[in-house]
Amino acid sequence: MKIMVAIKRVIDYAVKIRVKPDKSGVETSNVKMSMNPFCEIALEEALRIKESGRASEVVAVSVGPSQCVDTLRTGLAMGADRAIHVEFPGTLYPLSIAKIFKALVDAEKPGLLLLGKQAIDDDCNQTGQMVAGLLKWPQGTFASKVVLDEENKVVTVDREVDGGLETLCLDLPAVITTDLRLNQPRYATLPNIMKAKSKVIKKLTPQDLKVEIKSDLEVIQVTEPPKRKAGVILSSVDELIDRLKNEARVI
Numbered sequence: 001m002k003i004m005v006a007i008k009r010v011i012d013y014a015v016k017i018r019v020k021p022d023k024s025g026v027e028t029s030n031v032k033m034s035m036n037p038f039c040e041i042a043l044e045e046a047l048r049i050k051e052s053g054r055a056s057e058v059v060a061v062s063v064g065p066s067q068c069v070d071t072l073r074t075g076l077a078m079g080a081d082r083a084i085h086v087e088f089p090g091t092l093y094p095l096s097i098a099k100i101f102k103a104l105v106d107a108e109k110p111g112l113l114l115l116g117k118q119a120i121d122d123d124c125n126q127t128g129q130m131v132a133g134l135l136k137w138p139q140g141t142f143a144s145k146v147v148l149d150e151e152n153k154v155v156t157v158d159r160e161v162d163g164g165l166e167t168l169c170l171d172l173p174a175v176i177t178t179d180l181r182l183n184q185p186r187y188a189t190l191p192n193i194m195k196a197k198s199k200v201i202k203k204l205t206p207q208d209l210k211v212e213i214k215s216d217l218e219v220i221q222v223t224e225p226p227k228r229k230a231g232v233i234l235s236s237v238d239e240l241i242d243r244l245k246n247e248a249r250v251i
């Protein structure tokens, strides 16, 4: 069975985000970019499934500008067998990405499509759900445990929900989106970084996949969150109650 993994290139989680002066978005030039952390977890899970002998190939896919190739090389160095880069320089929204993945799944026929539960740049948390809808495949979102039973063509997914754990059994092929506690992604070793240089990255465009990139969404403006005021240390519980009553008016 083949596993396809969606890998998004995003601003590194440790970078302090700066909003562009014209409020049209956030500054991405000269900013460190990395693989979306939830996508690292998705790739790690795919690699573990393959290493346990229950999958034959892991294909990493990224959609976006030419620099996505660097992110895909990281995925190949972690252990993906090959990669597909769907090149598109402009703004992309989840529905367009989902349509691209639908077209790729139709062509590649993986048994499992793994995505991060959300991209840390747009925090949309939509792409996995949308692609499952387009494919009419079952979906297990926010997976904290994945057990694949290839023989019976099912996968069991634990999901952390309010107040407990929900366990789903999905028929394959299926879409799974990965949560933080699923696994601890590996680092790429130097020999694997060298090996990754010779692995194949296939180039495609949305037109090759017959997907028209358009969106019903328009970002009106992006602004920074209001600055938090400094806290104060109060001298007594009585003063705290007085302030909550008379200043904050919450009690």
Ligand code: AMP
Pocket (backbone or CB within 6 Å): 006, 007, 008, 009, 036, 038, 039, 042, 061, 062, 063, 064, 092, 094, 097, 114, 115, 116, 117, 118, 119, 120, 122, 123, 124, 125, 126, 127, 128
């Ligand atoms: P989102 O719905 O934008 O929060 O993204 C959820 C997941 O969809 C990400 O963690 C990725 O696995 C996948 N995804 C979103 N955008 C892209 C992209 N441009 N290229 C590859 N995968 C993507």
